[in-house]
Amino acid sequence: MLQTRYEMLQTRYDQLSSNYSQIQSNVSDISVKNSQFRSRYETLSVNHSQLQDEVKQLETRMKEMQCPDGWKRPGCSCYFKSEKENYWFGSRDDCEQSGAHLVVINNEEEQKFVTELSKDGEYWIGLRYGRRQGEYKWQWVDGSPLTETFWASGLPHDYGNFTAVTCCDQQGKWTQRRNDYPKKWICEKEIL
Incomplete structure (x- = not known):
């Protein structure tokens, strides 16, 4: 009976150990993905800032390209x-x-x-x-x-x-x- 109890505990320990290893692997994967997402976010943030600057420059150019009051504009x-x-x-x-x-x-x-x-x-x-x-x-x-x-x-x-x-x-x-x-x-x- 003691043998059976030991075997059950050993089996349970092995399962928990396996589950722990799987969880550690999952945590490691999530950590890597989190790091990748963080890197992508930083890249997107830089790209967003650059695009905002480009939009401001284009808005400025568009204002410069407008004709004064009383002038007509076909083409350039x-x-x-x-x-x-x-x-x-x-x-x-x-x-x-x-x-x-x-x-x-x-x-x-x-x-x-x-x-x-x-x-x-x-x-x-x-x-x-x-x-x-x-x-x-x-x-x-x-x-x-x-x-x-x-x-x-x-x-x-x-x-x-x-x-x-x-x-x-x-x-x-x-x-x-x-x-x-x-x-x-x-x-x-x-x-x-």
């Missing part, structure tokens, strides 16, 4: 259509005081936009006939080359140094005028 530029009239040089100066320049039309899409913007009359744009490197030629106010043109039929004429361009006639084409004749104007400000 803001455009301002004047309500008053001035000579070409005065119009150019007004745009420059706003941190802009008279509109420079680089492609057909921009031409269509400026045509729509100027549907109530002709507006000065940033193209004029002037002397550059000893010769007279058409030049944009920002110094970019004149690559694509939208002249009205029969234009341009050589009127000398006092000629600038307006947009747009009834057909949405460029016309040329003496730059000492007052007109409204369109400014352009790149935002990117």
Whole structure:
């Protein structure tokens, strides 16, 4: 009887010992997983902080990319259509005081936009006939080359140094005028 009791206790001890070993193994596994989770949490926390910084930077850039009141924005530029009239040089100066320049039309899409913007009359744009490197030629106010043109039929004429361009006639084409004749104007400000 004592033998049987001993065997029962021994069996019980072995089971408890086995259970203890299993629990220790589980605790060790949980400790490793806890350490992994802690490491992941720290990584995610750093990533979250970096993302918050990026969001703040993007918000700042978005605010910088907004057009001022009264300006319109299609694409990467803001455009301002004047309500008053001035000579070409005065119009150019007004745009420059706003941190802009008279509109420079680089492609057909921009031409269509400026045509729509100027549907109530002709507006000065940033193209004029002037002397550059000893010769007279058409030049944009920002110094970019004149690559694509939208002249009205029969234009341009050589009127000398006092000629600038307006947009747009009834057909949405460029016309040329003496730059000492007052007109409204369109400014352009790149935002990117």
